[in-house]
Amino acid sequence: MSRGKPYCLRKKVFLVASGWPFKILAMRTSWPMRRPLVPVALAGLMGTVMGLGWGQTPWIWLGLAVLGAVVSWWGPKKWRTPAIWFFVLGVFAIYAGARAYAPPRDSLRARAGKEGGSVRIEGWIAELPTERVWENGEKAMEAELEATSLMGESGWERTSGRVLLRVNPAPEKMPPVGEVVRVEGYLTLPERPKNPGEFDRVRHLESRGLDYVFKVRAENLESGGEKEGVWLAKTAAGLRAHMLEATSLGLEKDPEASGLIAAMLFGYRDGVGEELRESFRATGTLHLFAVSGQNLAVVAGLLLWILALTGAVKWRWAWMTLPAVFLFCLATGMEASAARAFVMTGVLYLGWILGRPMDPANWLGSALLALLIWDPRQVGDTGFQLSFLVVAGLMVFAGPIQARLVGWGLPDRWIPVRLITPWRRAVQGLWTAGATLVAASIAAWVGSLLPGILLFHQVTPVALTANVVAAPMAGAVTVLAAVSSVMAPFFSTGAIGVNWLNARLVHLLAGVLGWMATWPGGHFAVADPSVWLDRGPAVEIVAVEGAAPTMVRGEGGKWLMDPGSKVTWANSVRPFLNYWGVNRLDGVILTAGVARRSGCAQDLMDCQT
Numbered sequence: 001m002s003r004g005k006p007y008c009l010r011k012k013v014f015l016v017a018s019g020w021p022f023k024i025l026a027m028r029t030s031w032p033m034r035r036p037l038v039p040v041a042l043a044g045l046m047g048t049v050m051g052l053g054w055g056q057t058p059w060i061w062l063g064l065a066v067l068g069a070v071v072s073w074w075g076p077k078k079w080r081t082p083a084i085w086f087f088v089l090g091v092f093a094i095y096a097g098a099r100a101y102a103p104p105r106d107s108l109r110a111r112a113g114k115e116g117g118s119v120r121i122e123g124w125i126a127e128l129p130t131e132r133v134w135e136n137g138e139k140a141m142e143a144e145l146e147a148t149s150l151m152g153e154s155g156w157e158r159t160s161g162r163v164l165l166r167v168n169p170a171p172e173k174m175p176p177v178g179e180v181v182r183v184e185g186y187l188t189l190p191e192r193p194k195n196p197g198e199f200d201r202v203r204h205l206e207s208r209g210l211d212y213v214f215k216v217r218a219e220n221l222e223s224g225g226e227k228e229g230v231w232l233a234k235t236a237a238g239l240r241a242h243m244l245e246a247t248s249l250g251l252e253k254d255p256e257a258s259g260l261i262a263a264m265l266f267g268y269r270d271g272v273g274e275e276l277r278e279s280f281r282a283t284g285t286l287h288l289f290a291v292s293g294q295n296l297a298v299v300a301g302l303l304l305w306i307l308a309l310t311g312a313v314k315w316r317w318a319w320m321t322l323p324a325v326f327l328f329c330l331a332t333g334m335e336a337s338a339a340r341a342f343v344m345t346g347v348l349y350l351g352w353i354l355g356r357p358m359d360p361a362n363w364l365g366s367a368l369l370a371l372l373i374w375d376p377r378q379v380g381d382t383g384f385q386l387s388f389l390v391v392a393g394l395m396v397f398a399g400p401i402q403a404r405l406v407g408w409g410l411p412d413r414w415i416p417v418r419l420i421t422p423w424r425r426a427v428q429g430l431w432t433a434g435a436t437l438v439a440a441s442i443a444a445w446v447g448s449l450l451p452g453i454l455l456f457h458q459v460t461p462v463a464l465t466a467n468v469v470a471a472p473m474a475g476a477v478t479v480l481a482a483v484s485s486v487m488a489p490f491f492s493t494g495a496i497g498v499n500w501l502n503a504r505l506v507h508l509l510a511g512v513l514g515w516m517a518t519w520p521g522g523h524f525a526v527a528d529p530s531v532w533l534d535r536g537p538a539v540e541i542v543a544v545e546g547a548a549p550t551m552v553r554g555e556g557g558k559w560l561m562d563p564g565s566k567v568t569w570a571n572s573v574r575p576f577l578n579y580w581g582v583n584r585l586d587g588v589i590l591t592a593g594v595a596r597r598s599g600c601a602q603d604l605m606d607c608q609t
Contacts, residue, residue, distance in 0.1 A: 037365030043085040044369055047092030048376045055097020065090025096376035108147055108161030108187070109211050116187030116212055120151035124227035125181065126162065127333065128237050129174040130270055140168040145181070145214060163187065163214040164205065171218050177237035180224035185216035194543040195572050196528065197457060197579030200380075207336075207381030236330035243331065244268060246488035247481050250496035257503035260510065264474050265481040266332040267291040274570065276510060282517035284445065284452075284463025287390070288474045290383060291329070291338040296345055298478045299328050302486070318349045336371065336384035340391070343367035360395050364388065385451050393447020398439045405435035441467040453526050457578040462522030466513060473509045477502055527581025542576050544568045546596035551577070557586030560604075562597045569600030574607070 051061065068087030072080045103109040112119065129143035145165040149156045165183065175181060189212060190201035205213070243266055248258035259271020269277075269289050280286045303321035325345060329338045344363040351358045358366075368388060371378055378384045409431035411420055445463050452458055460466075480502040488495040516522060537554030547564040549572075563573055590598045 035359055035361040035365065037362040037369070039085055040088055041365035041368040041372075043088040044092040044372050045379070047089035048096040048372050048379050050089070051093035051096030052100050052376065052379065055093065055101050058094050058097055061090045061093035061097070063090075065094065092372060092376070095373075096379075099376050104160060106157070106159050107211075108150070108159055108163065111150065111159065112187050112212065114189070116189065118184075118186050120182070120184040121145070121147050121159075121163075121214070122149040122156065122180065122182045122224065123147040124230060125165075125175050125177050125179050126230075126233055128177060128240055131170055131174075132166075138168065139170040140166055141170040141174060142166050143175070144210065145183070161211045162209055163212045164210050165214050165216065167216050167218055167221055169218050171221060175221075175223060176234075178227050178230050178234045180227050182222040182224055183214065183216045184220040185214055187212040187214055189213065195576050197575030197577075198572055199575070203380045204382075206377045207375075207379075207384065209375055209377070232327075232330065236327055239327060240266065240268075240331040242488075243481075243485045246485040246495055247499060247502075249484070249488060249492060250499050251503055254503055256510075257506050258499075260506040261477060261481050261499070261502055263289040264477045264506075265295065265485075266328070267295075267335065267338070279510065279514045279517045282460065282462075282523045283466040283470070283513045284448070284460035284523070285466050285470045285474075285513060287386070287448075288470060290387070291332040291335060291341070292387065293341040293344065293391075294471075294475060295332075295478055296325055296328070296338070296341045298475070298482050300325055300345060302482055318352055322346060322349060336378050336381055337387035339371055339374070340364075340367040340387050343370045364391055364395065382451070382455055385455070386448060389451055390444050390447040393445075394440060394443045397443035397446055401442055402436055402439035405439055406432050409435065437468050437471065441465075441471070454529070457526055457528055457575075457581065458523060459526050460523040462516050462519050466516050469512060469516075470509060473505060477505055477509070480505070524583050525578040525581050528579050531580060540576075540580070542568075542572055544572050549573050549576075551580070551582070553580075558582055559587045559589060560585050561589040562591055563588065563600050563604050565596050565599040566603060568596075569603050573600065 047061070054060070065087050068083045068085075068090060071083035072087055075083055108121075123145045125143050126146040127144040129141050132140045132142055134140065143165045145163050147159055147161045147163060150159040151157075167183075190205070192202055193200050205211075244262055247261045247265060251258040251261075255271060256273065256276065259268075259273070260276070262268040263272050267290055272289065277286070280288065300318075300321060303324055304318060307317060307321060322345070326342060329342045332338050344367050347358055347363050347366050371384070409428060411424060411428070441464055444467060445460075448463075449459070452460065480498050484495045484498040484502065487498065538552075540551045540553075542549040542551075542564070544564055545568075547562055547568060549564045549568065550561040552559045552561070560573075560577075563569060585604075588601070588604060590601060592598065
């Protein structure tokens with residue numbers, strides 16, 4: 001080792017957000033040869049984006065793929081590797097365009113088109129139904145429906161596709177996963193965002209593989225027995241229901257705690273109130289509600305520990321736990337972050353079996369390729385983008401930052417190891433652990449900075465501190481929740497005790513993050529780049545139902561008239577203000593004291609103070 005480097009920098013870095021340890025290794029070969037899957041995955045990503053944007057002209061991408069194939073086979077040697085990348089780009093562009101613009105002839109998308117319409121469908125419930133409560137107090141049921149038949153001119157005809165079934169009002173008895181239903185209603189898509197900064201629900205549905213929203217009245221929902229051959233979906237739904245029940249044992253009077261525990265274990269966010277979500281959002285810790293490598297690390301670690309009790313060699317038999325890890329991912333809904341973490345886990349296990357550990361960047365590249373092949377429309381999902389960018393930030397920045405921080409806490413390198421006192425070694429161990437957490441927090445924050453500005457129009461400097469505190473606490477919550485889920489069927493009293501301890505922990509976490517959310521300058525809005533040069537006076541009206549929130553800006557400052565209801569504030573007005581980079585208003589005008597026009601006044605006041 002060179003003289004200028006500390007003698008013990010070869011440490012493992014535990015990346016909290018990804019859940020797996022990586023070694024800090026020096027690069028000895030050229031970058032593309034060291035990480036061959038990375039440029040291939042990036043080429044596939046570029047091809048997917050181009051195919052989704054310009055997939056209706058496949059001849060361009062076909063020509064690019066053919067040209068890349070020819071050059072990679074017969075071209076000059078120095079051109080062959082870039083030619084392979086262009087070949088991959090063309091192939092993924094064709095594939096993404098076909099998936100987006102050329103659905104199968106008998107599918108719902110091909111038959112109903114972009115407008116949808118009134119239809120009668122037979123299918124089976126593919127996800128656990130949830131109950132939604134609207135602003136007017138009405139309740140509706142939402143569930144994913146896998147369509148199998150469609151009523152046509154000649155009777156029931158075969159079809160395919162998945163829709164978001166919305167039954168209003170909610171039926172008294174929720175249909176279980178795997179139940180066949182016949183429903184008559186209206187296929188439609190949510191409206192595209194009317195206002196700048198609003199959430200794009202159409203893109204969100206597409207990224208989840210859902211073709212339409214299917215609106216149905218409760219009286220038009222008919223049960224038709226159980227679907228055969230969907231045992232995997234039933235098992236995953238059963239596991240999800242079990243985790244939801246197990247983590248709420250003894251917490252019936254504390255729904256806030258049980259909701260937070262379920263959200264951190266398997267991403268079930270329905271039990272988390274809007275006020276709590278705002279605290280996590282303002283501190284940049286909302287990612288704790290997304291299933292990622294940390295959750296899979298807990299599940300896989302628990303399974304490996306059980307495997308070790310049998311005397312099996314973990315690195316040789318670790319693959320036996322993969323089906324259980326996959327089932328857990330299915331139970332969480334298999335969001336992009338969970339799918340990425342599962343593929344990376346599988347690659348890690350494969351490396352163990354073959355005795356050839358893979359570079360972490362190749363893990364990420366393999367996960368990206370797998371998800372692009374599975375469904376290229378996921379590229380538009382915010383969770384997909386954040387998951388890969390944050391993990392990429394961890395891989396690129398965490399190692400160097402951790403090495404620098406650890407170096408500051410090392411004893412003089414000329415002191416022999418035998419002369420270092422035990423207390424100094426203990427302090428060094430604590431310093432290394434703290435440096436690792438800080439490095440992971442900084443790296444994850446850097447990875448999320450660009451999407452935070454472009455997608456959410458917000459920067460959260462407080463996240464640098466909040467994640468150092470929240471990440472280990474969330475890891476402990478996840479471990480305790482997993483233990484409770486395993487313990488509940490055999491020892492319910494013990495599970496209740498674990499849940500009680502976990503409830504105290506999540507209340508502490510929520511309190512700390514709620515306090516950090518009030519720090520001055522902890523989070524602030526950043527205007528969208530498209531309006532950075534738009535500084536002139538203007539009157540902007542937010543298009544919402546039941547009100548007309550209006551922002552007037554000029555030399556006298558920025559004023560907001562009639563901010564709207566609480567729902568309007570959360571869904572439209574606040575994203576609109578963030579889009580324009582408004583952190584503080586010079587005044588608010590209320591023209592009517594009705595809920596639809598001024599119901600969010602308190603929320604607006606809390607945001608301004």
